[in-house]
Amino acid sequence: MKIAKNTVVTLSMHVTDAQNNFIEQTSGEGFTYLHGGYDDFFPKIEEQLEGKDIGFETEVQLDPDDAFGEYDAELVRVEARSLFPADIEPGMMFEGIPEDGSEDDLEFYTITDIEGDKVVLDGNHPLAGMALRCKVTVTEVRAATDEEIEHEHVHGDDHEDHDHTTVH
Ligand SMILES: [Zn+2]
Incomplete structure (x- = not known):
């Protein structure tokens, strides 16, 4: 299944700063987000993943503006x-x-x-003002459920309990 609006994408990701100093890496099942401009992930990386499939790998450079903003x-x-x-x-x-x-x-x-x-x-994000280099590998793609689309986020096994009778 190809990545498109309203798919749920799982990635493994390795993040460094612009000088290749290690910042963080996903572990276990990786990072999962709802694709399609729901503000669930960095838009610049979503752009690179559009139309791609499991196994796709890329490295994306994020300026502070594309990541956690300039330091204020x-x-x-x-x-x-x-x-x-x-x-x-x-x-x-x-x-x-x-x-x-x-x-x-x-x-x-x-x-x-x-x-x-x-x-x-x-109040700045700890990574504000930093340019980031993100190596991502797509490990899973599935269709989002109607409920996920309505809520604009992913409901995984580890999804924290919240009131699913109202849109939040
Ligand atoms: Zn929800």
Whole structure:
């Protein structure tokens, strides 16, 4: 089966930075996404995979804009230490709502520094500002179910429970 809109694609993937420093690699059954512009995967890689089949291999270079965005210094914030649990340390990630945001604006923050009664938070993705080199191999292609298409994501064996009576 060829990769097209509304197919579920499984890949093994090996990611380095532009200098070939290892960043991450899929393990086990690999990475699975719903193909067809659902914002489930990097659009630039989806483009390369369109019409391809199991066994297809390619290497795609992603500029920061194609990957996790440019580094945005405005996403760095300083908060009071007292707002956080006692056992925080640099490198920890958690979810938070921006000062002037609502619950829809939930973002991920990384604690980058703790000094005295202040905590420095960085809302940039850890890979923001980086160009990535992704080697991908297609290992499985199947038709998406109607429910997956409606939900715009994959329902695998390990799919976390969620309310399937409403579209989310
Ligand atoms: Zn779902």
